[in-house]
Amino acid sequence: MSTSNMVAESGFRYFIINKPRNMVSQFKSPDAVGLLGDLDFAFPEGTHAIGRLDADSEGLLLLTTDQRITRLLFQGPISHQRKYMVLVKGEVSEETLNLLRNGIEILVEGPSIYRTVPCLVERVADPTAYYAGFVHEKVYGKATWLLIGNTEGKFRQIRKMVRAAGHPCIRLIRVGIEDLTLSELLPGELRELSGKEFYEGLKIEHP
Structure with missing residues (x-):
């Protein structure tokens, strides 16, 4: 697992993870399913997934405590690949x-x-x-x-x-x-990024 204890001046945290199969893109569920909280990492309070991957899909999932990202990424005038x-x-x-x-x-x-x-x-x-x-x-x-x-x-x-x-x-x-990729992350691993790296990788303007 690749991460650091970086905390932006704003206090927000930014992560990319390689979500394994048979895990939903959330921390809580009434169903007996794999959860993000099962990963071997103590996520800060308020961490949530941006978008989602189905339980039977795997790969790059974005997590953050920054509530602005979803609006900027999905509700802006530019579509992101x-x-x-x-x-x-x-x-x-x-x-x-x-x-x-x-x-x-x-x-x-x-x-x-x-x-x-x-x-x-x-x-x-x-x-x-x-x-x-x-x-x-x-x-x-x-x-x-x-x-x-x-x-x-x-x-x-x-x-x-x-x-x-x-x-x-x-x-x-x-x-x-966009420019954020799995690179060498194995299923279940994560990498923490700075706010600058996160915003620039997604090609959205930092507020």
Whole structure:
């Protein structure tokens, strides 16, 4: 675990963690699930997750005591890119890559049909090129790693996109949000950043 006891002049604290699978993005839940509080770190009072990752997803999650971040990151005029490594069933053709790149129809809350905005989609030959701490696991049958970068955050959007394209998701790892990345963090590890590093990495102006 990589961290320090840095505290900004404002008193706010900033963390990035590699959320393991089978853990929700919160500290409390009425359900019997893995919680952020199960991690081996004494988070300061008021720490909360910015955005979320589903329990069955893993990777980069932002935590802070700074209540301003959510508004600045998600409610501002500029959309911020998130990058995911996604392992899907089957071999993905160039035609399907273009379908995902150009926008694909998915079912969203309502329910209604929504067409996703154009986004980055590439095949990944070597997952460690995007996540140095990547750990392989055995997969049965043909499968393809994709790098998907998008600026939208609809509920389970990436999983819905690849399923709509005929390639159900096996594993999903968020590897970056703007310039903040997992780097070599292993599942369950965290790194503490200064406020300057955090804001600059997310490409938002420090209040």
